[in-house]
Amino acid sequence: MNKTIQLNKQSSIITSANTTKSSDLTENFTFLTNLFQSGLHSDITIYYHDYQWNLHKSILSSRSIYFNQYFSKSNISILNLSDDNEILSSIILDKMFFFLYTNQYILEKLSHLSLFETIHLLFNLSIKYGIDTLTYICLQNMCNIDNLNINNASYILISFYQSINGPYEKYHTNEYLIQIKNLKQIILRFIQLHLRDVLLSSQWKLLEKNYPYLVHDVLEFIVFEKI
Numbered sequence: 026m027n028k029t030i031q032l033n034k035q036s037s038i039i040t041s042a043n044t045t046k047s048s049d050l051t052e053n054f055t056f057l058t059n060l061f062q063s064g065l066h067s068d069i070t071i072y073y074h075d076y077q078w079n080l081h082k083s084i085l086s087s088r089s090i091y092f093n094q095y096f097s098k099s100n101i102s103i104l105n106l107s108d109d110n111e112i113l114s115s116i117i118l119d120k121m122f123f124f125l126y127t128n129q130y131i132l133e134k135l136s137h138l139s140l141f142e143t144i145h146l147l148f149n150l151s152i153k154y155g156i157d158t159l160t161y162i163c164l165q166n167m168c169n170i171d172n173l174n175i176n177n178a179s180y181i182l183i184s185f186y187q188s189i190n191g192p193y194e195k196y197h198t199n200e201y202l203i204q205i206k207n208l209k210q211i212i213l214r215f216i217q218l219h220l221r222d223v224l225l226s227s228q229w230k231l232l233e234k235n236y237p238y239l240v241h242d243v244l245e246f247i248v249f250e251k252i
Contacts, residue, residue, distance in 0.1 A: 032219045061126040070095075071122075072105045076115040078122055088125040090155025090193045098216040113146065117200055121150045124159050134165065148184060159199045161208070164188060178216050178226035182239055185209050213246040220247070222223045 059065075064079025071078045085092035095104075106118070114135055124130040130147065148163035150156075166172060167181050188205055190198060216223050223229055223242040232239055 041068065042185055046100075054129065061123060066239050068102060070103050072103070073113075073115050073118050074107050076118075080109060080122060084126055088156060088158075088197050096212075113150075117143070117146045117150060117205070120147055121154065121159065125156070128158070141167060141177060144172070145180075145184070152187055152191060153177070155196065157197060161201065163206070164208055168208060173212070173215055175219055175222045176226055176228060177214070178212060178219070178223050179226060179232040181212050182216070182243070183232060183236055185212065186236060186239055189193045204249070215242065216243055217247050 035086065042065065053227050060081070067079035067081055069080050069082050071080055080094045082092070087093070114234065115172050116135060120130045132144075134143045138146075144166050148160060151163055152160035164181075164184060167177075167184065185208075189202060196199075241248070
């Protein structure tokens with residue numbers, strides 16, 4: 026039997042910045058949350074292993090480059106996203122779908138994972154499915170003082186690179202690129218202030234090997250304050 030994911034109502038809700046009035050935001054949030062949870066008049070059923078979501082192509086397409094491209098070429102009513110090579114909790118996928126409907130997501134750590142690891146899994150989904158607004162919010166949370174540390178600083182820097190490169194890079198808006206550039210200062214400043222410890226971390230060795238151009242970015246910032 027297919028299972029439906031239940032959201033944890035006790036968790037913190039993160040929302041992207043907007044100028045909508047509070048009353049309108051609450052009303053819209055309630056309506057879209059109910060639509061997401063009920064699947065009323067859905068036209069696409071998405072499966073991930075034993076779980077399913079009854080969703081709406083118009084909403085998915087308007088928020089995700091991947092779904093927009095996929096549905097523009099296909100008139101399917103069932104989509105299976107299961108991937109045996111990808112270790113992913115269905116709860117993370119549910120968080121992504123919830124965000125596509127409401128522009129918000131539930132910030133909570135999953136069992137056996139740290140909060141940072143949970144956020145990074147959601148970040149990976151935002152990259153895979155071309156959801157820039159979610160990518161930016163995940164980066165904000167990874168750069169939060171409670172999540173940023175010497176051991177993951179290099180990891181986060183790689184995430185910034187991934188946020189502007191890849192199959193959907195030509196679709197990034199100038200506003201998004203500016204937001205990413207401004208946010209990147211946080212991680213570069215952190216590395217600058219903890220340079221010795223970061224350089225000795227195992228993650229930095231990985232960065233040097235696979236992303237040598239990011240090492241150049243760090244050096245440029247340290248010497249010239251250039252991003």
